Amino acid sequence: MVFSLALLGQALVTGLLIGGIFSLVSVGLSMIWGVMRIINFAHGEFLMVAMYIAFFLVAKGGWDPYLTILVTAPALFLIGMLIFQLTIRPILKDPPINLILLTVGISLILQSLALMFFKADVRSANTIYTHMNIMLGSVVIRGPQLISFVGAGVAALALYWLLHKTDIGGAIRATAQNSAAATLVGVNVRNTYLLAFGIGSASLGVAASLIIPFYYASPTVGQFFGLIAYVVVVLGGLGNFLGSLIAGLIIGLTESVGAAVLPGSLARLATFGLFIVMLLFRPQGILGGKQR
Amino acid sequence: MIGLKSALSLTALALALSASASAAGNTIKIGALFPLSGDVAKLGEANKNGLRLAVDEINAAGGIASMGGAKIELVWGDTQGKPEIGIGEVTRLVEQEKVSAIVGCFQSSVTLPATQAAERLGVPFLDNIATSDKITERGFKYTFRICPKASWYAKDQVGFVKDLKALTGKNVTKVALLHENTDFGESTAAGQKKYLQEAGIQVLIEVKYSASAPDLTTEVAKVKAVNPDVVLTVVYLNDAVLIARAREAMGMTKIPFIDAAGGTIDPQFLKQLGKTAEGWITEVEFTKFAPGANVLNDKYFNAFGEDITGDSAYAYQAGWVIGDALQRAASSDRNMLRNALAKMDMPAGKHMILPTNHIFFDNTGQNPNAPLFVVQVQNGTMVPVWPAKYAAKKVQM
Numbered sequence: 001m002v003f004s005l006a007l008l009g010q011a012l013v014t015g016l017l018i019g020g021i022f023s024l025v026s027v028g029l030s031m032i033w034g035v036m037r038i039i040n041f042a043h044g045e046f047l048m049v050a051m052y053i054a055f056f057l058v059a060k061g062g063w064d065p066y067l068t069i070l071v072t073a074p075a076l077f078l079i080g081m082l083i084f085q086l087t088i089r090p091i092l093k094d095p096p097i098n099l100i101l102l103t104v105g106i107s108l109i110l111q112s113l114a115l116m117f118f119k120a121d122v123r124s125a126n127t128i129y130t131h132m133n134i135m136l137g138s139v140v141i142r143g144p145q146l147i148s149f150v151g152a153g154v155a156a157l158a159l160y161w162l163l164h165k166t167d168i169g170g171a172i173r174a175t176a177q178n179s180a181a182a183t184l185v186g187v188n189v190r191n192t193y194l195l196a197f198g199i200g201s202a203s204l205g206v207a208a209s210l211i212i213p214f215y216y217a218s219p220t221v222g223q224f225f226g227l228i229a230y231v232v233v234v235l236g237g238l239g240n241f242l243g244s245l246i247a248g249l250i251i252g253l254t255e256s257v258g259a260a261v262l263p264g265s266l267a268r269l270a271t272f273g274l275f276i277v278m279l280l281f282r283p284q285g286i287l288g289g290k291q292r
Numbered sequence: 293m294i295g296l297k298s299a300l301s302l303t304a305l306a307l308a309l310s311a312s313a314s315a316a317g318n319t320i321k322i323g324a325l326f327p328l329s330g331d332v333a334k335l336g337e338a339n340k341n342g343l344r345l346a347v348d349e350i351n352a353a354g355g356i357a358s359m360g361g362a363k364i365e366l367v368w369g370d371t372q373g374k375p376e377i378g379i380g381e382v383t384r385l386v387e388q389e390k391v392s393a394i395v396g397c398f399q400s401s402v403t404l405p406a407t408q409a410a411e412r413l414g415v416p417f418l419d420n421i422a423t424s425d426k427i428t429e430r431g432f433k434y435t436f437r438i439c440p441k442a443s444w445y446a447k448d449q450v451g452f453v454k455d456l457k458a459l460t461g462k463n464v465t466k467v468a469l470l471h472e473n474t475d476f477g478e479s480t481a482a483g484q485k486k487y488l489q490e491a492g493i494q495v496l497i498e499v500k501y502s503a504s505a506p507d508l509t510t511e512v513a514k515v516k517a518v519n520p521d522v523v524l525t526v527v528y529l530n531d532a533v534l535i536a537r538a539r540e541a542m543g544m545t546k547i548p549f550i551d552a553a554g555g556t557i558d559p560q561f562l563k564q565l566g567k568t569a570e571g572w573i574t575e576v577e578f579t580k581f582a583p584g585a586n587v588l589n590d591k592y593f594n595a596f597g598e599d600i601t602g603d604s605a606y607a608y609q610a611g612w613v614i615g616d617a618l619q620r621a622a623s624s625d626r627n628m629l630r631n632a633l634a635k636m637d638m639p640a641g642k643h644m645i646l647p648t649n650h651i652f653f654d655n656t657g658q659n660p661n662a663p664l665f666v667v668q669v670q671n672g673t674m675v676p677v678w679p680a681k682y683a684a685k686k687v688q689m
Contacts, residue, residue, distance in 0.1 A: 010513040018507050120331070122530040124564050131568070133541040140541045142509060214537075215506055216530050216564075224504045259501065259510045268502055 006138040011260035012253065013139055019252020020149035023245045024207045025225050026232035027156060028200035031163075034176045034239025035196040038088065038099050042107035044226020046201050049110060050076050050208030051217040052118065058125040058212060065127050065213045066147070072205035080201025081194050088197070089190075107222070114219035124216035148210035155206045156245055162199070163241070172196050176239065231275045237285025247286060250274075318355075318362050320624045322347075322614055323385035325369035325378065325396030325406065332373050332399065335603055339398050339420065340368070341596045342604030346611025346643075356615065358622035364615065367391055371402045378402040382409040382417075392624040393418060393617075393633075395610045398603065400424030400442075407435040416630045420610040421577070421603050428658040436633050436653050438613060438646075439606050440662040445552040445575055446483030448664045449524055452573075452678045453550065454491050456522075459680070459687050464521040466494045470511065470535065470549075471526035472503040480526040480552050496520050503531040512538040522548045529555030533564055540568045548573055548689060553602075553664065562672065570672075571688065575664040577602030578645065579676045581684045582665060588645060605645050612643040613651065647682040 029043045040046075050072045057063040057071060083106065091098050132143025163169035174182040175192045183189050215221075232251050236243030251271055258270030278285070324343055327336035347364045355361040367389045369381035378397055385391045393416040397403050403422035410417035411432045419427055419437040423445075428437045440448075457463045469484055471477035481498065488495055496518040501511045512535055515523055527535060532555040539549060551574040555561060562569050578600050580589040585600075588608075592600045600608070613636065618624070621632035638644065638651040648661040666678035668687060675685040 004517050007510075007513050007517045011510045014507055014509045021506070121560065122533075124530070124533050126564060126566055130537065131540070135543075140509065140543075142507075142538075142541055145507070211506075216533065218530065220504075224506070255505075256507075256510045259505075260514060267505075 007260050008257070009137075009139040011256045013136075013141055014145070015253035015256025016249060017142070017145040017149045017252070018256065019249035020152040021207060021211060021248075022228050022232055022252050023248025024152035024155055024203060024210070026229040026236070026244045026248050027159060027241060028203035029229045030233045030236065030239055030241060030244040031159075031172075031203075032197055032200040033233065034241075035172055036092070036175075036193050037096075038092075039103070039230070040200075041100060041103040041226070042083075042110060042222075043204070043229055044222030044224070045107040045110035045114075046076060046080065046222070047204045047208055047225050048114060048217065048219065048222035049079065050205045051212055051215075051221060052114065052123075053205075054209045054212040055123050055125055055217045058127060059123070065125065065129065065209060066151070068212070069206055069209040072209050073202045074205070076205035076208075077198045077202035081198040084194055084197040089193070092193070107226070111219050111222070118217075118219065120219060122216040122218040125212055127213045129213045142214060144213035148214070151210045152207070155203065159199070159203060160241065168192075168195060172199075231271065235275065235278050235285055237287045240285060240287050243285050243287035250286075318360070319365040320356065320359070320362050320618060321365050321367050321389055321391045323369055323382075323389065323391035323394035323396070324366045325371055325381055325385065325394055326398050327373040327402070328368065328370040330373040336371075336373075336398060338598070338601050338604040339396075339607040341592070341598075342600065342607030342609075343395055343420075343611045345592055345595060345604075346608045346615070350611065350615040356618045356622075358619050359624075362618075362624075364618070369394075369396070371397050371399070371406070373399060373402065375402050375405045378406040379409045382406050382413070382415075386410070386413045386415050391415065392626055392629055393614060395420060395607070395614065396422075398422060400427065403427055407432060410434055415626050416633055418610050418614060418633070421606040428656045432657060434630055436636075436657040436659075438609055438651065438659045438662065439577065440664060441658070442479065443483040443486075444662065445664065446480050447487050448575060448666065449484060449550055449552050450487035450491055450493070452666045453488075453493065453522060453524075455678060455680070456687065459678070460689050462521070462689055464493060466496050466518075466520055468496050468515045468518055468520035468523045469498040469525075470515055470523055471498075471500060472528055472531055473500040474503070476528075476554070477526040484524050484526075484552075501531065503528045505531070505534070507538075508534040509538045509541070511535075512542060512544070516542055516544055516547075520547065522550055525549055525551045525554070525556075527551055527554040527556065529558045529560055532556050532561055536561075536565050536568050536572065545571060546689075550574070550666075553577070557602075557674075562669065562674070566672075569669045572669045573677070573687075574667060574674070576667050576674070576676075577664060578605035579665050579667055579674065581667075581673070581675050582647065582682045583684070585645070600645075609645050609651070613638060616643075647679060 032040055053072050054068040057068045058065050129144045134141040171187045171192045174187050175189050179189050232247045236247030254270050254274055259267035326339045351363045355363045369385050371378040395418045397406050400422045407417045411434050416434050421439045423442040425441045425443050453464050471481045499511050499514050553575040556574040557576055580586055589600050616638050617632040621628040636652050640649050647663050651659050654660050665676045667674040668677045677683050677687045
């Protein structure tokens with residue numbers, strides 16, 4: 001086993017930067033749960049769809065990857081609302097198992113469609129940002145990862161502002177706390193559900209555009225990010241906004257430091273080990289129970 | 293009634309035709325079994341095309357001389373990439389189509405049971421490019437394999453590393469292993485460790501990762517920290533891209549990264565990485581830049597619109613091996629053909645596409661002479677640098 005300060009420094013930097021993306025990917029899932037008690041098992045596949053949009057705009061349209069947010073975020077907002085309206089809304093009052101089966105089904109359909117249209121090829125865009133690196137001593141900071149971290153922070157702040165300083169946000173939070181009471185004070189719960197689902201999906205559009213300069217699109221890419229997102233959301237406390245942000249960073253750091261100090265392929269074990277420990281000893285999540 | 297009548301007359305016609313064909317002795321049926329539909333159909337197609345090119349060449353040159361110029365007729369079977377269908381197709385080819393031998397069937401998972409069925413039915417089975425070590429390690433009498441075993445990819449990797457001193461003056465004494473953690477990476481790495489130990493080269497660290505990881509900077513940093521002479525990798529495509537970018541970012545381009553014919557041989561590796569791929573070294577079964585290879589590659593390209601790949605190269609070779617065995621057997625009898633294959637000794641010459649002096653089969657049915665080419669990315673193309681005899685360029689460090 002090798003261990004050095006330089007390696008640990010590298011692991012911390014990489015873990016923190018990747019963790020930022022985990023946070024952004026998870027926050028929409030958490031919000032959707034908070035508002036309407038749905039775990040969207042197609043969450044990762046929504047991200048996959050957005051990554052393909054971003055990839056093709058960059059690779060075929062010559063777009064700057066970060067400008068593609070202008071397309072991916074609205075596109076996912078609309079796709080999210082459309083799928084909610086057509087499939088989820090009609091069975092919203094059904095037992096939770098139906099919603100799980102439905103969203104798992106949607107995820108399989110999206111994966112199969114991607115496989116049909118784009119084949120199993122992985123597609124990564126070679127952008128001008130891809131080769132930007134900053135050296136801090138012997139620690140390298142990958143340019144696109146730094147940008148994605150900052151971008152994820154800005155997006156999280158914007159989402160926070162939307163939830164806490166606007167009427168829509170007020171309606172969403174009110175619905176999350178008590179949908180019956182929200183209805184009584186004049187909140188249109190049906191529309192709020194729709195908007196919340198759209199906004200949660202749109203955050204994936206932003207994430208996809210931030211990820212594409214350093215990662216790749218493939219039909220199965222959503223499985224990886226989806227799994228991470230479920231872990232992050234549970235770790236942060238279901239429906240807890242700030243909890244998801246912090247948990248994303250923790251998972252990023254755990255994966256990266258785990259890869260640095262653990263031998264063989266035990267890095268994943270660290271992440272899921274942490275997850276199981278949390279479920280056993282603090283099932284409400286790190287910030288769960290205090291705030292929602 | 294009419295239906296029955298016409299069916300009967302068709303059967304009679306078919307019987308008459310097949311009787312006349314065997315009487316004149318002018319076609320020999322060879323089964324060609326590949327995944328022609330399903331997930332890997334595109335790769336099955338490459339196998340099919342390579343075999344077809346060789347058989348067309350043999351037939352155009354007058355067929356099998358010892359059998360009065362008999363022509364080879366390929367009878368296609370489709371495994372769909374599924375083991376159970378592969379077994380069914382072997383049975384159909386043997387019992388209904390009456391083939392003399394079968395060539396196939398690209399995927400190890402399908403070839404393992406398919407060769408078992410062929411063994412039971414007593415029909416020679418020529419494996420062109422399914423690499424699982426086990427295929428020729430079961431004591432079968434009717435299974436023959438042209439291509440290298442999977443573990444030989446590691447053997448040639450290490451062979452190349454040992455030759456680096458002679459080629460470039462770089463004496464490699466310590467290496468790092470970096471590989472993905474499924475069966476592909478683990479089994480190749482087991483081979484690497486075995487052959488490195490035999491060569492007296494020290495393994496400083498073995499870093500394993502999941503190929504779906506979003507970033508591999510930390511893993512590459514771990515390799516960098518031990519300062520190896522070279523890094524041996526086993527990668528898929530997406531992780532290869534992440535590793536290559538991390539290697540560049542961390543200023544490790546002076547340390548050669550040598551892959552074992554994984555994701556690095558996908559054309560997308562060069563396409564997605566551009567200059568970042570420069571200097572990467574990997575193994576291939578075929579390269580059009582090897583001396584003399586371009587003639588055949590041009591012919592193949594004109595026929596099928598693609599370059600020859602490892603799959604089509606070994607399928608092409610299988611066609612000529614069958615032709616050679618038929619010539620010596622002078623019979624379409626399965627056992628005589630089997631014995632002719634066992635005594636195969638095909639010298640290098642115009643029908644040899646592999647970087648070797650001659651092809652023969654040892655008593656397990658394995659061709660021991662199946663070296664790989666080692667290629668390096670130089671100025672955006674993968675040029676052969678090893679074995680020295682077939683190199684087009686020198687290795688650059």
